Amino acid sequence: xxxxxxxxxxxxxxxxxxxxxxxxxxxxxxxxxxxxxxxxxxxxxxxxxxxxxxxxxxxxxxxxxxxxxxxxxxxxxxxxxxxxxxxxxxxxxxxxxxxxxxxxxxxxxxxxxxxxxxxxxxxxxxxxxxxxxxxxxxxxxxxxxxxxxxxxxxxxxxxxxxxxxxxxxxxxxxxxxxxxxxxxxxxxxxxxxxxxxxxxxxxxxxxxxxxxxxxxxxxxxxxxxxxxxx
Amino acid sequence: xxxxxxxxxxxxxxxxxxxxxxxxxxxxxxxxxxxxxxxxxxxxxxxxxxxxxxxxxxxxxxxxxxxxxxxxxxxxxxxxxxxxxxxxxxxxxxxxxxxxxxxxxxxxxxxxxxxxxxxxxxxxxxxxxxxxxxxxxxxxxxxxxxxxxxxxxxxxxxxxxxxxxxxxxxxxxxxxxxxxxxxxxxxxxxxxxxxxxxxxxxxxxxxxxxxxxxxxxxxxxxxxxxxxxxxxxxxxxxxxxxxxxxxxxxxxxxxxxxxxxxxxxxxxxxxxxxxxxxxxxxxxxxxxxxxxxxxxxxxxxxxxxxxxxxxxxxxxxxxxxxxxxxxxxxxxxxxxxxxxxxxxxxxxxxxxxxxxxxxxxxxxxxxxxxxxxxxxxxxxxxxxxxxxxxxxxxxxxxxxxxxxxxxxxxxxxxxxxxxxxxxxxxxxxxxxxxxxxxxxxxxxxxxxxxxxxxxxxxxxxxxxxxxxxxxxxxxxxxxxxxxxxxxxxxxxxxxxxxxxxxxxxxxxxxxxxxxxxxxxxxxxxxxxxxxxxxxxxxxxxxxxxxxxxxxxxxxxxxx
Numbered sequence: 011x012x013x014x015x016x017x018x019x020x021x022x023x024x025x026x027x028x029x030x031x032x033x034x035x036x037x038x039x040x041x042x043x044x045x046x047x048x049x050x051x052x053x054x055x056x057x058x059x060x061x062x063x064x065x066x067x068x069x070x071x072x073x074x075x076x077x078x079x080x081x082x083x084x085x086x087x088x089x090x091x092x093x094x095x096x097x098x099x100x101x102x103x104x105x106x107x108x109x110x111x112x113x114x115x116x117x118x119x120x121x122x123x124x125x126x127x128x129x130x131x132x133x134x135x136x137x138x139x140x141x142x143x144x145x146x147x148x149x150x151x152x153x154x155x156x157x158x159x160x161x162x163x164x165x166x167x168x169x170x171x172x173x174x175x176x177x178x179x180x181x182x183x184x185x186x187x188x189x190x191x192x193x194x195x196x197x198x199x200x201x202x203x204x205x206x207x208x209x210x211x212x213x214x215x216x217x218x219x220x221x222x223x224x225x226x227x228x229x230x231x232x233x234x235x236x237x238x239x240x
Numbered sequence: 241x242x243x244x245x246x247x248x249x250x251x252x253x254x255x256x257x258x259x260x261x262x263x264x265x266x267x268x269x270x271x272x273x274x275x276x277x278x279x280x281x282x283x284x285x286x287x288x289x290x291x292x293x294x295x296x297x298x299x300x301x302x303x304x305x306x307x308x309x310x311x312x313x314x315x316x317x318x319x320x321x322x323x324x325x326x327x328x329x330x331x332x333x334x335x336x337x338x339x340x341x342x343x344x345x346x347x348x349x350x351x352x353x354x355x356x357x358x359x360x361x362x363x364x365x366x367x368x369x370x371x372x373x374x375x376x377x378x379x380x381x382x383x384x385x386x387x388x389x390x391x392x393x394x395x396x397x398x399x400x401x402x403x404x405x406x407x408x409x410x411x412x413x414x415x416x417x418x419x420x421x422x423x424x425x426x427x428x429x430x431x432x433x434x435x436x437x438x439x440x441x442x443x444x445x446x447x448x449x450x451x452x453x454x455x456x457x458x459x460x461x462x463x464x465x466x467x468x469x470x471x472x473x474x475x476x477x478x479x480x481x482x483x484x485x486x487x488x489x490x491x492x493x494x495x496x497x498x499x500x501x502x503x504x505x506x507x508x509x510x511x512x513x514x515x516x517x518x519x520x521x522x523x524x525x526x527x528x529x530x531x532x533x534x535x536x537x538x539x540x541x542x543x544x545x546x547x548x549x550x551x552x553x554x555x556x557x558x559x560x561x562x563x564x565x566x567x568x569x570x571x572x573x574x575x576x577x578x579x580x581x582x583x584x585x586x587x588x589x590x591x592x593x594x595x596x597x598x599x600x601x602x603x604x605x606x607x608x609x610x611x612x613x614x615x616x617x618x619x620x621x622x623x624x625x626x627x628x629x630x631x632x633x634x635x636x637x638x639x640x641x642x643x644x645x646x647x648x649x650x651x652x653x654x655x656x657x658x659x660x661x662x663x664x665x666x667x668x669x670x671x672x673x674x675x676x677x678x679x680x681x682x683x684x685x686x687x688x689x690x691x692x693x694x695x696x697x698x699x700x701x702x703x704x705x706x707x708x709x710x711x712x713x714x715x716x717x718x719x720x721x722x723x724x725x726x727x728x729x730x731x732x733x734x735x736x737x738x739x740x741x742x743x744x745x746x747x748x749x750x751x752x753x754x755x756x757x758x759x760x761x762x763x764x765x766x767x768x769x770x771x772x773x774x775x776x777x778x779x780x781x782x783x784x785x786x787x788x789x790x791x792x793x794x795x796x797x798x799x
Contacts, residue, residue, distance in 0.1 A: 077707070078705045080707065104716070
């Protein structure tokens with residue numbers, strides 16, 4: 011279970027408070043107007059930014075002393091998810107070992123992760139030769155080998171067309187469900203939130219609301235969400 | 241949360257150490273010279289003349305370079321012709337052209353027995369004299385006219401195309417366009433170009449050594465050399481070194497004040513579309529400007545090629561030995577530059593990286609503010625962050641100190657430090673390599689620091705979230721992403737060191753020097769044919785070193 015306990019993030023005039031929890035295996039969309047602090051919330055979870063107050067716990071353990079690489083979190087960014095100078099295989103292998111030197115069965119693990127996301131045979135390719143959807147798939151393959159219990163995505167498929175984006179949301183949701191991973195995804199599109207089929211957090215007016223069932227929330231949105239959805 | 245990973249601190253320590261080495265080499269060596277100096281400091285009449293000459297020739301060189309560059313840049317901005325791209329590229333080449341090679345070429349064209357004098361002779365006119373003030377200025381214009389042209393051309397191409405279109409729809413005459421569009425641009429561009437060239441010319445040594453000299457044409461740098469080499473008058477050398485430092489510092493501060501433009505090198509392949517410039521008179525004017533500039537820049541090199549080619553096969557073995565020494569001195573300089581520049585770059589990048597637990601509204605290349613508007617909220621930031629930025633700025637500033645430092649002073653200081661322990665002559669080549677490496681550092685930093693900050697901004701978060709730290713981060717992320725700027729920095733360091741005639745002239749054994757020193761000695765004894773052959777070899781080696789290293793950074797680089 012992910013517990014965000016009395017967290018306060020302050021940067022100059024900006025202030026965001028969060029107090030909520032997400033059960034293990036939950037799938038939560040995070041929505042809100044631009045500049046409300048969605049990405050900042052994820053950056054705090056991932057350990058890039060320290061909160062001014064409060065604690066973030068995973069299964070009861072405080073994550074504060076952990077570096078981003080040590081946290082039980084896989085992070086997928088809006089872009090720059092792959093190193094352009096490394097092959098697809100090497101990019102995925104980084105999820106297992108930062109040194110890139112794989113031992114024993116690990117190479118097979120990378121290959122099967124690539125096959126799982128539909129990229130079998132793409133091992134030697136450089137990211138620049140892949141389409142946008144394939145690049146997203148490669149990042150998801152790395153998520154698979156990292157095998158961490160919490161998956162955090164920051165508008166991951168924003169550059170893809172609507173149909174492809176839906177396909178990728180299904181893929182990532184399915185992969186997380188298979189391994190019981192908890193999923194948090196920032197998105198601008200209510201369709202993505204519905205597709206995810208789980209809960210929805212609204213980040214607006216300096217507050218992160220606790221997750222509520224997305225379908226119900228979108229059918230009858232509160233004032234803050236309504237003005238955002240238009 | 242801050243100061244998380246140990247390897248980060250290692251990078252910062254290495255950068256600090258590199259900065260310390262440079263401080264020791266620049267300021268430490270002056271101290272070494274000062275402590276050995278005896279007697280009171282007083283300006284001799286010759287010293288005053290040297291200061292006056294240094295400033296005069298630098299002002300003249302800068303004014304002439306800028307003034308001549310305006311018509312050339314204007315012509316390049318508004319004309320499209322075959323070979324334009326090649327010409328613009330060539331305008332970047334003098335930077336890596338060995339000074340002594342260019343001087344020889346200029347002597348062959350403009351000297352007493354040169355092409356121009358010969359032509360004048362057939363008309364019954366007296367030959368030209370290239371030695372003295374006008375020779376020094378001529379050589380400086382040769383080197384800096386292309387630089388000024390590129391800087392001003394940048395200014396021209398930065399004027400939005402829409403303005404020229406608007407001018408065309410208003411049927412403006414060239415005179416109106418000059419007043420409305422071009423003068424304002426020149427007023428903004430020229431002071432910066434002037435200051436850069438002025439700064440470069442104040443530290444001129446090799447040109448003054450070859451074409452100046454005597455009481456009327458000695459720069460401060462040359463006076464340092466003479467005080468040390470001929471009189472072994474250390475107090476005078478030290479005092480002159482301080483004067484040189486003061487001149488460079490004042491020039492550098494002035495340059496900072498007028499906001500020096502950066503020669504980015506890219507994006508000059510465009511031309512400005514001009515509907516007013518189709519007149520015959522303007523076309524002739526532009527054609528003549530380009531032609532004359534091209535001839536001025538290419539004839540000296542052509543003279544060397546024509547005279548040097550037949551000599552190459554018969555060059556004595558000593559030349560090839562000197563060439564070999566030059567190559568390994570250049571190689572050593574490259575290593576020095578890369579080691580210093582890389583450790584300083586990593587430290588600067590790390591200190592300014594956003595992943596110190598303090599987030600800015602948008603993740604920038606470096607959280608440390610560079611420009612004034614970005615500094616607005618800065619004083620309210622946490623003390624630890626502001627201190628890190630101060631350290632980063634300090635390290636970078638030390639790197640640029642080499643701009644203002646005199647290589648001759650560093651050389652003299654090292655000589656004095658080494659003297660009690662070893663014969664300086666045997667260490668002449670390593671010391672030369674070290675000093676040359678430090679001299680290339682500002683250029684290497686200028687290429688590397690922005691690139692490394694970009695890598696950190698783009699890929700830092702991903703690397704952090706993957707736990708890619710320390711050595712693995714360097715090997716798998718930073719170095720591969722920095723291949724191009726590293727190759728370019730190495731290429732510059734290699735070519736600059738290859739063509740350097742500075743420290744090597746101070747205390748090398750004349751029989752075991754580098755190619756530029758050998759070339760200088762051949763010129764001194766008027767063996768011009770052999771000199772041309774050696775110049776050709778030196779030129780080819782410098783270009784080859786540049787090309788190979790720069791290319792090494794480009795091949796197979798993914799971007």
